[in-house]
Amino acid sequence: MHYKSLIGQWRAFYYSLCAIMVLVLITICYSNTMNNLPNTFVGRTFQHRQYVNHNGEFDQLPLTIWEFSTGKHKEISGMDQTRDNKKANNATSAASEAVHANESRESGKFARILEEEQGLSKIPEIPRTSKYPRYLFPLFQYIDGPSGLYIHIRYAIFAAIYQKRTLVIPYLHRHVTQTTGPKERTPNETFDMAKLRDIVSVSSSLDDFKRDCGTHFTLENITEGPYPEDTSVEFKLDEYAKIKRQCEHILGITMPYESDIRPLLKDVPERFKAMLTVQCLGYVTPRYQRFHNKEIEEKIGKSFYRAPYIRRMADEVMGKICEGSFAVMHWRNKSAEPCRAGFKGEACTESLKKSLALLSKQVDVIISLVWDTLHKHNISCLYVCTAPYEQKMVNHLKRSEHVHTLEDSFKISKKLSKYRDDNYVISLVEQEIAERTPLFISSGGSQWSRFVGYARERNHLKTIPLREIPGIPKHLLPIPYLIK
Structure with missing residues (x-):
């Protein structure tokens, strides 16, 4: 009897050992299969990188899953995503992107x-x-x-x-x-x-x-x-x-x-x-x-838009400047940037200093020619987009009550004013504004102006490069990165 009992115990141990080995093999095979597939194809979600901005616009990122039936990525909201951002993901806009300006x-x-x-x-x-x-x-x-x-x-x-x-x-x-x-x-x-x-x-x-x-x-x-x-x-x-x-x-x-x-x-x-x-x-x-x-x-052109929260802030500003009827001028004097205090890029050379001195004498002439151009298009109000540092051109333009700048936009939109120290967001909002106005005076050699030009071309809106305004002094044209 004792001998039969031992055989029974060994048989039970053998069957248990076989079952464990089968389970281990199944686990290894499944693990290898899953590891060889990218996350998007095994039903697991992965999160795109995103910095949370200080105003809570993006409390949590949208997650992305792969849909087997359509073969497309589908975006789902995170648990803590703000209500405002959920609406933003579904918002639409009249803005669009297309080919180069003035084609x-x-x-x-x-x-x-x-x-x-x-x-x-x-x-x-x-x-x-x-x-x-x-x-x-x-x-x-x-x-x-x-x-x-x-x-x-x-x-x-x-x-x-x-x-x-x-x-x-x-x-x-x-x-x-x-x-x-x-x-x-x-x-x-x-x-x-x-x-x-x-x-x-x-x-x-x-x-x-x-x-x-x-x-x-x-x-x-x-x-x-x-x-x-x-x-x-x-x-x-x-x-x-x-x-x-x-x-x-x-x-x-x-x-x-x-x-x-x-x-x-x-x-x-x-x-x-x-x-x-x-x-x-x-x-x-x-x-x-x-x-x-x-x-x-x-x-x-129909789908490459700026983020919805950018478009909403542009809507708010545009509706309250000159009753929505104005032109935009982009002023980007890249020659001046190295010569301003605290700039850590290229050096302020003697050539740049001479260019700035030459420009300084012609500021009022350029402003007068800009107003002549606006009046020819029956426009009496101007919004100036520019880099965030002191410039003589902008200061002279602001002498007119019909000229508006970013400071006016901050007064109009409390939401935009929260981004006062974030020029990345501000620049996007001002680009959105520049894309929609009936007349845009672009800055030569500027990628900012060039990117705005895509949508304006598609929407058949007038764009005039500053260098092509009638009467611009010819001796200013060679100044690097000014109006060239």
């Missing part, structure tokens, strides 16, 4: 011809060959000012839509003239991400991209965007070298050497189309995009 009929004709020559008139059908996201990572000079970054992102949106990829927006930052507020900024506080995701899948998680694609681009998964035809190879390589250094330093992303990239600068449109099947594509965006596709441009 003539001839340039429009050129765009159509270029579209046909590049073979981009029809968006290709791309078979889904992988269960992982097909990324497009924009590579450009990340030390550009915020508006320069917005323009590059706009180019990248075009490429991502064309190739049906997930666009990565890894990094935004404040302007060099701003000394307060967070240095790093986010897509959510800049753009209407809900509307942007109507036309393209977007991720602002650099970590997710690095997890799925690594941190090094090779010659097999990197391509240049098209430069203007008269751009020299040496200029392109110099730009590439700057982009390479900045991406490595700021983002931890490495790229091929300049000597290796030289052969890829030929037949850029063909190479761009040949990269359709690459999972992780590095897209080097030039300063001036030359790809054209009417269908994609219309999509971008």
Whole structure:
């Protein structure tokens, strides 16, 4: 009996041991399977990076999930997201984005011809060959000012839509003239991400991209965007070298050497189309995009908006300045910036000092010519957008009771006044205002003015560069970054 009892105990122990081993094997297999899938495909949520601003506009980020049925990202609200921000995610606006300002009929004709020559008139059908996201990572000079970054992102949106990829927006930052507020900024506080995701899948998680694609681009998964035809190879390589250094330093992303990239600068449109099947594509965006596709441009124009809370503050200000009828002038004297106290950028050279002295003698002349232009368009009120430091031009303009500036906007909008020390947000609001007015006097060489020009062109609103105002003294035109 004792012998049979021992056999029974050993048999029970053996069966228990087998059951435990089976459970362990099942657990290991399941764990390996889940780890090999990106988060967006296994039902887990991941949170995009977001800084909470001091006014509580973004108490908690929207989360993103992947919908198996539609193959699209869907945004859901966080538990502590403010009621105001929930409404913001669903808000719409009349603002839009489009092609360069003042594009003539001839340039429009050129765009159509270029579209046909590049073979981009029809968006290709791309078979889904992988269960992982097909990324497009924009590579450009990340030390550009915020508006320069917005323009590059706009180019990248075009490429991502064309190739049906997930666009990565890894990094935004404040302007060099701003000394307060967070240095790093986010897509959510800049753009209407809900509307942007109507036309393209977007991720602002650099970590997710690095997890799925690594941190090094090779010659097999990197391509240049098209430069203007008269751009020299040496200029392109110099730009590439700057982009390479900045991406490595700021983002931890490495790229091929300049000597290796030289052969890829030929037949850029063909190479761009040949990269359709690459999972992780590095897209080097030039300063001036030359790809054209009417269908994609219309999509971008209808969905690339500023964040809803920005548009609401612009609405509030515009309704109370001159009964909503006024022109906007963007004054950006970049020559003056190095010569102001406390500036830590480039030096205030003797050449810049001479330029400022020359300008100082012509301030009243320029102001008179600006008013002449406004009167010709039956406009008697002017709003001036400018950098946040003392300038003689602005001080002279403000002598008129018909001139309004940011200080007036602060008095109108208590909500905007809370951002008094955050020029990143202020600049977005003033860009939104500048996009909607019947007349805009732009600043030559300014990415801020150029970005505003996209929407104005699409909405057929008049834009006049300061340098083209009749009567501007010719000896002022060569001054660097003034009106040139």
